[in-house]
Amino acid sequence: MADTLDYNALASTAPRSVRKKFAKPPVKVACLPCRASRTRCGGQMPCANCVSKDRECSYxxxxxxGPRKKKEKSSLSPEHESxxxxxxxxxxxxxxxxxxxxxxxxxxxxxxxxxxxxxxxxxxxxxxxxxxxxxxxxxxxxxxxxxxxSPPVNSTQPFVRTYGSEPEILNAYYDFIHNYFPILPPRASPPCRDRPLNCPVPGSTTSEPMMMYRPRSPLSLALSAILALIPHPSDLEPSSAASVHQRRTYAHTFAQLANSTIEAECDLDLSSTDPGQALSAARPFVGRERFHSQAPVDYESLLALLVLSVYEYSQRGNLLKMRYRAGQALAIALDKSLHAQMGNDEFSEARRRAWWMTYYCVIQGSIVSTTMPAIIINDPQFTTPYPxxxxxxxxxxxxxxxxxxxxxxxxxxxxxxxxxxxxxxxxxxxxxxxxxxxxxxxxxxxxxxxPLLPQRSxxxxxxxxxxxxxxxxxxxxxxxxxxxxxxxxxxxxxxxxxxxxxxxxxxxxxxxxxxxxxxxxxxxxxxxxxxxxxxxxxxxxxxxxxxxxxxxxxxxxxxxxxxxxxxxxxxxxxxxxxxxxxxxxxxxxxxxxxxxxxxxxxxxxxxDPQQQQRRPxxxxxxxxxxxxxxxxxxxxxxxxxxxxxxxxxxDTPDDEHGGDSGGDSxxxxxxxxxxxxxxxxxxxxxxxxxxxxxxxxxxxxxxxxxxxxxxxxx
Known part of the structure; x- marks a missing residue:
């Protein structure tokens, strides 16, 4: 301790040499070997140090x-600072x-x-x-x-995973999404072969990509946004800039179409002509065919918002929109009283999954953004049984x-x-x-x-x-x-x-x-x-x-x-x-x-038998x-x-086998x-x-x- 105090005292009284400025400013990114050896790097690839020492140069x-911030002068003496x-x-x-x-x-x-x-x-x-x-x-x-x-078009035309019908999109949902995000009831029909449309997309840089088939449901549109991000089996260079750009463009287009469809289906017909009577009028009727035979068609907007919530997080990196989409789904779920559904019919499993996956997504938005949840996590009003x-x-x-x-x-x-x-x-x-x-x-x-497995499967x-x-x-x-x-x-x-x-x-x-x-x-x-x-x-x-x-x-x-x-x-x-x-x-x-x-x-x-999965x-x-x-x-x-x-x-003596067991562990x-x-x-x-x-x-x-x-x- 005395040696340390003497050193500190000597350091505080010794005159400090004036540090000369660099004739050439330091580079912003140094290679790993130079950073490890605390040697000034030239920033080239490879740098001069690595060439002279015959070592691998990586960055x-x-x-x-970058520019260094000047430290504010302290009123304390160097001795007090030390x-x-x-x-x-x-x-x-x-x-x-x-x-x-x-x-x-x-x-x-x-x-x-x-x-x-x-x-x-x-x-x-x-x-x-x-x-x-x-x-x-x-x-x-x-x-x-x-x-x-937008990157330049590659020599090989990229493919994007899109599908030609609602059943094919539903089948792809069970193949690629359901195991991690089960918003729908179990399959109602046997699995089908995965057959994305096998045609290259044009290398256009316009904001509206060409679609061979436009999904009809907001849920199938939202699912298509996720599926479009998964590389197409026929794409020879899925990691190329052109392929990634096309997948991003198609996915975002599907997501925007899903949002606009949700907005259209939530509009009241009298809102634009007679707003005073709009709230007392009947809810808009959705006349299309159900996307899933055991899920009501009016749940599809809610489920689409849950998918879009994950899309905003994992693809766009937008935590605010992630929470916003989940909040929209929560508003729809509460409006439909999904949190207090005790019935048992053909749609009961769909209602339970819709509610508890909405609950899951709302809480997830709070977790990833470290904000207070929008709901009470153990609210006694949430009486819907688990799926x-x-x-x-x-x-x-x-x-x-x-x-x-x-x-x-x-x-x-x-x-x-x-x-x-x-x-x-x-x-x-x-x-x-x-x-x-x-x-x-x-x-x-x-x-x-x-868990105990059932006898029949x-x-x-x-x-x-x-x-x-x-x-x-x-x-x-x-x-x-x-x-x-x-x-x-x-x-x-x-x-x-x-x-x-x-x-x-x-x-x-x-x-x-x-x-x-x-x-x-x-x-x-x-x-x-x-x-x-x-x-x-x-x-x-x-x-x-x-x-x-x-x-x-x-x-x-x-x-x-x-x-x-x-x-x-x-x-x-x-x-x-x-x-x-x-x-x-x-x-x-x-x-x-x-x-x-x-x-x-x-x-x-x-x-298909002639197809083989070439990559994970x-x-x-x-x-x-x-x-x-x-x-x-x-x-x-x-x-x-x-x-x-x-x-x-x-330093401890080696054990009877001649090895340092503490160091080994x-x-x-x-x-x-x-x-x-x-x-x-x-x-x-x-x-x-x-x-x-x-x-x-x-x-x-x-x-x-x-x-x-x-x-x-x-």
Whole structure:
């Protein structure tokens, strides 16, 4: 400590050399090897440094660079500034290989924000022009950031997935959408072969594309918007800019037609001629044939709005319109009293699915935007029974409960931040944390119980059993995401950079006397904020392990070092969980999410005998893709903790087999994290084959992955 004080005193009195300006300003984007070695990069491809050292030169989009903001002059002396910085962040020294940790956390932090990673096709100015046409990774990856301007027509004409009749659209709904978003009752007829119109679309850049068939129902139009995003089997270059542009154009045209049809069907005939009598007149009659034989035709506008809500999120990246479409559907559902339907007839299942999927979408909009729900989640007026799966009688109940748990965990984060800022009400938050954790574990226990399968199974039951399994997996994903949200503050509050970047509270006065943490007790003894967190305690790496096929736990005992900050965490003793307990919960939840996303079923349409599926088909309706971001965020943070633990581990004698078991178990954990992140990247890459807004999610996670594992390939 004396050496440190002498160094600080010497540094404060020594004359500071004037830093010369760069003869040439730094480049905005440096290559990965130069960033890792803290060497100035020339910005070429390849750069001069990599050429001279005969190494691979690769780039990733960086949020650093550009003009630097001048720091405001502080009225404090350099000595006081140094003491204040030490008081805030003097917990543990970062190992040499984490000298770039702030840059890494610039990438990791964004994974936990609302709408993290979504590309906004409706707001072109939000996308930096420097990153348009930017290939991810080393340039060999098949994905590309598609420019938002109209691209030149490709040499091969693109195909767009469109259909020639309402029954064919309905059949495609069951092939590509129903397993993830069951808004309609089970199939009423056997599956048919998937036959999208097999003709190339003209390479026109006009706003109105040419359609061989115009769907009649607002629901079939909305479904066509989703289906048009799925690459056509005859498209030889589905990832080309021309193909992506055409799919985007057709999908948005279908979505706009669906909206205009909904508006037309909601208009009252007398509104334009006799507004005074319009409200007393009968509702407009919809005379077309039902899209689904067991769903009333007047429900189709409501169901179309639910589909468009997911479209706005996953394709356009527009959270406001996502919530707006769900709100419109909610207004229609309440107007039709779908929330209180107790009858049992041929349309009862359609009514139940229409209501509870409306409820689901309204809550989902609140979750992804971290806003208050537009409804009371446990309103006693919502008496409509849950829909049913013949193979899983509890599947729908678990889905709705998972949605309720996740939105409650989202609200918990906001309330916790407010309590930390005001330094009040923390004990109430501790109690809520325990209650929320217990509730989550209770629903997880239900979700993990295997359902009893029926004895008889026809084509409808078989297809619905796949849907039921998918819905149960989605529920489990949501519950794991709720666990991460509940525990992530406590789990990662011992990381210095997390403290520095996540706490917007008033710093302690530099005149506050330094007192050992062990001598302090009670919140009244502390005048600083969340930056004065508990010391980082290096636990055995097996505490972070979770049972899996790829790792085995061991009872290895290693020494524990604690690095005590100068101030105590004001409310550390009140937390019902230690940082190690919360970190373990986050780890287990993140790995569960990665495995379940990987296990979700992929579309398996019936094809003509001469057709073969040449490429993987994307899953659809990723309204819960924010769970991918929560999982990756948790794994990156635990990766940081594991690497710091490994670097700070004391030198211990090898065991009787001549190996360092503690280091092996940490390496095993890091390897499992790497595999989990690769599963997450594979899942979001699959979604981004169809949905452009998720390109940003994929690139954000891949960028952080490349920083953490520069030698790995995804």
């Amino acid at each position: 990733l989009p960086s949020k650093r660079g 003491k204040q910085d030490d008081a805030l962040y003097n917990t543990i020294p970062s190992p040499p290989e984490f000298e770039e940790a702030p840059g890494m956390f610039n990438q990791i932090d964004e994974l936990s924000l609302p709408g993290a990673g979504l590309r906004h096709l409706d707001f072109q100015s939000d996308v930096p022009s420097v990153f348009q046409n930017f290939f991810t990774g080393d340039g060999n990856q098949p994905h590309m950031q598609v420019p938002l301007i 049913t799966f013949s193979s899983d009688t509890e599947g729908w109940a678990i889905l709705i409960q998972a949605q309720q748990v996740l939105v409650s965990a989202t609200q918990f984060i906001g309330d916790l931040n407010k309590c930390i800022s005001s330094q009040s009400g923390m004990y109430y938050m501790f109690e809520r944390m325990q209650q929320l954790d217990a509730w989550t574990h209770s629903v997880i226990a239900q979700a993990e119980l295997l 026809d084509f409808g039951d078989h297809n619905e059993s796949i849907t039921a399994q998918s819905i149960r997996a989605i529920s489990r994903i949501k519950l794991s995401s709720a666990q991460i949200k509940t525990h992530r503050f406590r789990a990662f509050s011992d990381i210095p950079i997390f403290i520095k970047r996540h706490c917007d509270l008033t710093a302690a006065s530099p005149n506050t006397p330094t007192t050992p943490a062990s001598a302090k007790s009670g919140i009244h003894n502390v005048s600083c904020s969340c930056s004065n967190l508990t010391s980082f305690e290096r636990a055995s790496s097996t505490e972070y392990m979770t049972p899996s096929d790829s790792s085995t736990s061991s009872d290895i005992q290693t020494g524990t070092q604690s690095y005590t900050s100068q101030y105590a965490y004001p409310f550390a003793s009140g937390f019902p969980y230690s940082t190690q307990q919360s970190a373990k919960i986050c780890l287990q939840a993140a790995l569960v999410i990665s495995r379940l996303f990987h296990s979700l079923p992929t579309p398996q349409p019936l094809l 088909l994307p899953r659809s309706m990723p309204s819960f893709a924010c769970c991918l971001m929560q999982s990756s965020y948790a794994m990156f943070m635990i990766y940081y903790k594991a690497r710091v633990t490994k670097q700070l581990a004391p 940490t390496d095993q954990l890091i390897e499992e994290l790497r595999q989990g992140l690769e599963r997450i990247i594979a899942a979001v890459s699959n979604y981004s084959l169809a949905f452009e807004a998720l390109d940003g999610m994929r690139d954000e996670i891949e960028g952080a992955y490349k920083t953490a594992f520069p030698l790995a390939s995804v």
